Amino acid sequence: MIHKLPSWTTALAALGELPELFHQTGCLFHEELVVVDEYAGSIEHQEAGAGRARAIGRQRVVLPANHGVIVTGDTLPQAVYLAACFDRQCRLAYDVIRGGAPPARSRKRSARKHTISW
Numbered sequence: 001m002i003h004k005l006p007s008w009t010t011a012l013a014a015l016g017e018l019p020e021l022f023h024q025t026g027c028l029f030h031e032e033l034v035v036v037d038e039y040a041g042s043i044e045h046q047e048a049g050a051g052r053a054r055a056i057g058r059q060r061v062v063l064p065a066n067h068g069v070i071v072t073g074d075t076l077p078q079a080v081y082l083a084a085c086f087d088r089q090c091r092l093a094y095d096v097i098r099g100g101a102p103p104a105r106s107r108k109r110s111a112r113k114h115t116i117s118w
Helices: 007-015 024-029 046-056 076-099
Strands: 002-004 033-036 061-064 069-071 112-114
Touching: 002 076, 007 061, 007 069, 007 076, 024 076, 069 076
Parallel strands: 033 061, 033 112
Antiparallel strands: 002 069, 061 069
């Protein structure tokens, strides 16, 4: 599990939005993205961490609103790679948002936005 606060990802987390996936590496995250509307802060006890892990389930990318990103992988190198690819997706989405024009193609979003209780 990787927890980081990269600029582009944190900017979208501040909006409480998942990025539109415009690049082919977005396929890495198909149906594996979730926004957490409420972030309860750091984990101080093992039980709290286990509870959050259960709430996250099999989602690879969790975007806690106003607080960066949590990325999971089957191995540490995979989690690092996915975290870097996700930040690239966020930067591209941020640039499209800044451009002000709608994307050339509208796609059905393959992500869920909901509140996870932790």
